Amino acid sequence: MRIYEHEAKQLLRQAGVSVPGSELASTAAQAQEAAQRLGGPVVLKPQTMIKARGKAGLIAFADTPQEAGQAAGELLGREHAGEKIDTLLVEAKVGFDQELYLGITVDYTEGCPVFIASSEGGVEIESVAQEHPERVIKRSISPGQGLTKEQAGEIADFLCPPKDGAVDRSDELRRIIAALYGVYTKFDCEMLEVNPLVLAGGSFLALDATAAIDEDALFRQAEMVRPRGQSEAEFELEKDHRKRGWTFLRMEGDIGILSSGAGITMAILDLMRAGGGRPANFLDTAQMNRQGIYDAFHLFLDDPAIKTVLVNIFAGLNRCDDLALGIQDFMTEYRPSFPVVVRMVGNREDEGREILRQVGIEAIAGLEDSVTQVIKITESLS
Amino acid sequence: MRIYEHEAKQLLRQAGVSVPGSELASTAAQAQEAAQRLGGPVVLKPQTMIKARGKAGLIAFADTPQEAGQAAGELLGREHAGEKIDTLLVEAKVGFDQELYLGITVDYTEGCPVFIASSEGGVEIESVAQEHPERVIKRSISPGQGLTKEQAGEIADFLCPPKDGAVDRSDELRRIIAALYGVYTKFDCEMLEVNPLVLAGGSFLALDATAAIDEDALFRQAEMVRPRGQSEAEFELEKDHRKRGWTFLRMEGDIGILSSGAGITMAILDLMRAGGGRPANFLDTAQMNRQGIYDAFHLFLDDPAIKTVLVNIFAGLNRCDDLALGIQDFMTEYRPSFPVVVRMVGNREDEGREILRQVGIEAIAGLEDSVTQVIKITESLS
Amino acid sequence: MSIIAFKDTKVLVQGITGSAARHHTKNMLAYGTRIVAGVRPGAGGQEVEGVPVFNSVAEACASRPIDASILFIPAAGVKAAALDAMENGIKLVVIVTEHVPLQDAMAIMEAKRRLGATIIGPNTPGMISPPEKTMLGFVPARYFRPGPVGLASRSGTLTYEFVSRLTAAGLGQSTCIGVGGDRIVGLRFREALRKFQDDPQTEAVVLVGEIGGTMEEEAAELVAGGAVTKPVVTYVAGHTAPEGTKVGHAGAIVSGTRGTMKSKLAAFERAGIGVALEPAQVVKLLQEALK
């Protein structure tokens, strides 16, 4: 079962391989908004099983959001090779210095995975292998041992031979190579291909990705299949949330809410509405930790309607300082435009408060107080 | 996870509950052809999760294939409640004498299934239950015991009370009631509803059906989920075939092929093409028996391109007489317009030949002879 | 005293060798819970936190008396494990697992009725009886104190929020139960209420509800019928949720006439039950009730 480019990229991103910023769009208006948010020129790519979309003239480029909307309007609804285009990946256009090929497939004769890499990316690997075999490296992998460090190193050195005076990118490449193999085994892939992997602004990005999941393994890859009545875009979002154990529901308001547990979150929504605030979402996360709270903040990052965010932490089983570090990580990395109000009580509360102060946040102890506070700030921004 | 009407109906049909003849269509032309094949007036129903399609004006009726094509053209592509209509169920319009309601849901308080039935079908069961509670019967089911014979009998008698002089339909209703409960448990339903079940031409038909599968049980209902990149119609077909263990591939030709095993089927295709015949399909079935061969014949029944059918039976582990009975069942019930050529050797060959003679088929022993024969007949029909 | 689980309740941990199970076993033991055995097919003879592990529930039950079991088992295996416990005579089973299939939950509830067992959950952080120093689950024990308030809640996180406020206000707890967030759960508000009514130590009861389902209505009907005479205070999360939206736990789909906030509040009013519209009111209402 082949999966869509955006799905393959999501698997890669989760494994720590960078991909260009992107959003899914199924209407011209959505594409235009997506381009607006992404900023700068974008690429519009139909999410279909059609191969060689570029050759078929199904990939569009746009310099402005208006152009993106127009191009999306022309692509959406078109039929090609029996498939109707109903979803586009709107992706930041990336300029690059070098294109590589990385792929994992199966050696059916020996019954083992094979890693294939080439210094020639962006073209069909079969033709490179025929015309310039010296530009291709293949390594058979032992399923038991997995891809060894030595193999990853060999492949990385082949792709980017260490040169005097040049930046050594071998470590990053090794990491990407290992991540690819991790995705390949974890998701029961028959085939996983990044073509091209590009060097852009000094680091590597997966510009296109293809994957096929072994249909005989779907019984243990249930999250790879989409329930009926759900669009690809909805499915995509839900899948991500489900994987993290989140229930996320976007509503009309402007105050983002980051809390753990359905009951307390509903209580916060009640308090907020009663106080005249407009909650932007319902979120129920599983048990929270530093990484989890950092990840959850991303829900609000690309949402222009969010004016403020309220975080509620009741550290009964977890620790305030750990969660505060997650907030600190996010604030330091993204410097978000929205003010963040934090209610925090529980284990290691004082240590947590101290950490938040370093990013200019004074934690509030009372739940009701925190709700009142976030509403006040939100109103002052209107 | 709600499933589509056509899926729910398929589950019912497989469980022995009759449904009107129907086909899926995703273009106006397909809808027109479907109406042509079905013959007579048809109903066109969007396959979406939209509730109360009738009230929303999303159900169309057509007396002729031309009208069906036109109505389909108007429905397809429309958006309603956030869903785009991309697939229609084109179904034979059925006149009826009586509408009943049958449904199974969960009593969340007691934690057991409840069978609900009403002599008022075609309307919302909640309003019937409020306004005319005497027209509704509810029976709690023990998950361990299942729906008992007594309960099925009570429900059937309630719906169609035995009357002097009237035909007793109680047995058929009991069977349908039991079949519904079978589907409910087998497919981990949260809810299964036939509304209405109609009495048409003396027997019962499920005119509309709704079902929701428990998402927490999808790990053991893998066949209910659709691979990406497959249209609903393709998925539907493949699902049915996969369930039966069939690999079926429709090709361009006019000679239907019914055989078991990939290798021998490919060999038959080779022989046929070499002899100038045009095979209509590739079919690989699992081990065949009387019911299986009877079912497989239906692949050719609604296909106007099929001129003849070649059956190949090599009864190594199974028996010729059993398979011959399946062919006899089909020929007797459907009297198909296409001639059927049978190659048959193996266990109980003589008995099988005798059975086939009763439906006017003289079995052939040689594989090559049978291929030559079917090509000759096909040519004579052109 | 408390309800359901006591000082001398002997507890089995099914699936004890998993990492979450190990962690929670340690915490439960530290709190005082008498965990006497664990089960994990194939791990018989091992020990986890000093607790002997058996290959099967039957083996464990044959070796020593067992009163209760807590399951740390993946959703697909919960039905078999719960049935196994009940069929071996265990009368209290706590199921923390989320996403148990509906039909499995129904089979468990039928077995519960047939065998006269009590099921807590599925999808619950469990329960705690502070006067008895017994916890079956993973609530943050440091917030709980022995006292006169019985609490049953559909939400784990709200339980912690309320209990910390109760404790801060000097109101300890007799027993606190997470009844579970699933659509089908074993012990419901009405059963909890009956038990709290019969418990001499419990002087007042807090019910923490949510929109959706009919547990709140059932509880109100029990109170209205006169079966519960102790003061009952309730809080229901989601009272501002728009009708027709699906929020909160899996079952919280607001539709029809029962299960809505309106239906719940009306039922409480008919029964004369105090309703806190904001969390802060719970403590106040309780303090008044206990005067």
Added chain:
Amino acid sequence: MSIIAFKDTKVLVQGITGSAARHHTKNMLAYGTRIVAGVRPGAGGQEVEGVPVFNSVAEACASRPIDASILFIPAAGVKAAALDAMENGIKLVVIVTEHVPLQDAMAIMEAKRRLGATIIGPNTPGMISPPEKTMLGFVPARYFRPGPVGLASRSGTLTYEFVSRLTAAGLGQSTCIGVGGDRIVGLRFREALRKFQDDPQTEAVVLVGEIGGTMEEEAAELVAGGAVTKPVVTYVAGHTAPEGTKVGHAGAIVSGTRGTMKSKLAAFERAGIGVALEPAQVVKLLQEALK
């Protein structure tokens, strides 16, 4: 003589208590196969068709010598069962199951190489050695006769078709092997050819191939390299299939340069191997070869 399985090959049946396993165990025993044990966790001590059942492969192997195992195990459990057999020293494992996940198949093949075992399948009706009265699988035994022809086939149904014609023409068989219809299988044509070459009873070999995969090309290269001197006759199903269509077994995707019918026929021609374009020619080509 035969290859791979013999009169005294002692066979284990894994998953012996399933209904298909019972049925085929009966048939194999009737044909003469020496089935000495079965395995089914939890069913130790039972008997199936007079064969003692053990709880594990290790138990069965400890109780008596075992040379081969045939698995009647659902796809999700095949990897564990096959590894279990090989790690307990069993050198021949027949896997009839279809839809074994690819990564599981790869793990099995690695274990096979590491432990020096032979795997037949997955997705095969198995094998039969008529001179040795031994069958591991479920081919219709009545069509097989002892004789000089070795046969390896990617298709079960075509095997029966050809064998019935061989037998009718007086050409008995030394061993017939269904190598399996999956993309990854254990014993491939090249290994079968080597074994037939070394078997004194086998005088000629029939290979029944299919489009897709490269098994036919590998066999042709072996013959072209001189490692096989006995006459080889081949038939390849699907030679009129349009390029790019996916027909037949899961792996039969015609694409690229190897795996196509053209590539297979060219390889056979280079190796001087007789190719039957129609089924009827197989018998003729064999008769000529054996003259």
